[in-house]
Amino acid sequence: MDFSSFETVLELRRYQLRPGRRDELISLFEREFVEPQEEAGAHLFGLFRVPSSPDEFLWLRGFESFAARFDALSAFYSGPVWRRFREEANATMVDSDNVLLLRPVVRGLASPPPGSGVHVSLEASPSAFAVFETDPSPNNFPQLPVRTDGPFTVSFSREPSASSEELVPTARSLLR
Secondary structure: OOOHHHHOEEEEEEEEEOOOOHHHHHHHHHHHHHHHHHHHOOEEEEEEEOOOOOOEEEEEEEEOOHHHHHHHHHHHHOOHHHHHHHHHHHOOEEEEEEEEEEEEEEOOOOOOOOOOOEEEEOOOOOOEEEEEEEOOOOOOOOOOOOOOOOOOEEEEEOOOOOOOEEEEEOOOOOOO
16 A cells, blocks of 8 residues: 555654653554554554653654544544553653644655665755655644644655754654
8 A cells, every 4th residue: 555645744743751661652552552543544654762862752643634634633532542541651751742743845754765764854854755844734633732833844864964863663663
């Protein structure tokens, strides 16, 4: 299946976690939250540890449209899996509101070039295989806040740059 249509609306989510609880959240997330979100209509491109920030979890969730985003988020966050595990997940987090709502400039998350290593930068990168920019559309699911202090450009590349952060994929990350 071609997942490039899920790059139409992308959330870059950065969670600041309580000290030492990142692996606990990743384990819960990978065990309980991946399939239900995808069944609801989202696509999870990547789940990452950020080596430079040991208490951070970064992940990428895409949708085919804003309408699909609303439907998928409504289904997941009102569904039985989230109701069952939300307190356990939220107990690991200090802040889950560092979220950029993005639109594609150059699609590429669904089919990155061969190689290893994933780096993210909040600026254009000449070696980027995917580039996104802040989407100025209103957040159509206000229960999950998104940042409005942009605009931002977000680049994903195989090579590090002076402004990039290395992302280390978790076991269930599709982007590697």
